[in-house]
Amino acid sequence: MIGEIDHIEIEASDATEMAEFLKKLGYEELRRTEHHGQSFELEPADGEGPIFEIHTVDGEEVPGINHIAFAVDDIEGFTEDIEEKEIDSIVGPYHVDKTGRTITNFRDPDGRRFQVVSDDEDE
Template sequence: MLREIDHIEIEASDGEEMAEFLKKLGYEELRQTEHHGTSYELQPGDGDGPIFEIHTVEGEEVPGINHIAFAVEDIEDATENLKNQDIDQVSDPYHVEKTGRTITNFRDPDGRRFQIVSDED
């Protein structure tokens, strides 16, 4: 069902500063979006590994990992499978215009948020 990790979203006290830090470690910027204000998507320089999606904390958010997202081929089927497995708080799939991804959110037993994502429309 789940494939590789698609991305890890990190909420930083300063998103731009965090993006620059990752660049010093060899990450390359894929794009900036207007998701969560300004969001930076970076991938390892060799392209092998998950994307980090970075944005500056807003409101009541605190710096840290917001969620880990796994790629899936068929998000409708994968979502139904999560629901059938009695996973907590499985949302219905929805499209996020600003990132071009369709996502389903769900929670682990301790309440941490995870996602499954598809770049397919």
């Protein structure tokens, strides 16, 4: 079963500048990683709400929302379920060392990317 929104990834013209903007709005830096060069993860100060993952655009990317990720308890089971339902463009599950998460990506009918994540620390 799909869970709450885990994070929303935003591709920014300047990740550092975007992270500082979100801090002015009351977000706090959760962590920095080398994912996509340099990535910032920020969460609301009260801990209520999704994390924003921010990185600087690269190559053919454009500024905007890259994807919305939902938390799941059983990523393998969820991936098998959407495969059976013939959801488009499924990639995963696979582990991302830099973030410590296992993820599966898939596309909606218009081609937008969605993601489900399992935090390896929770396993």
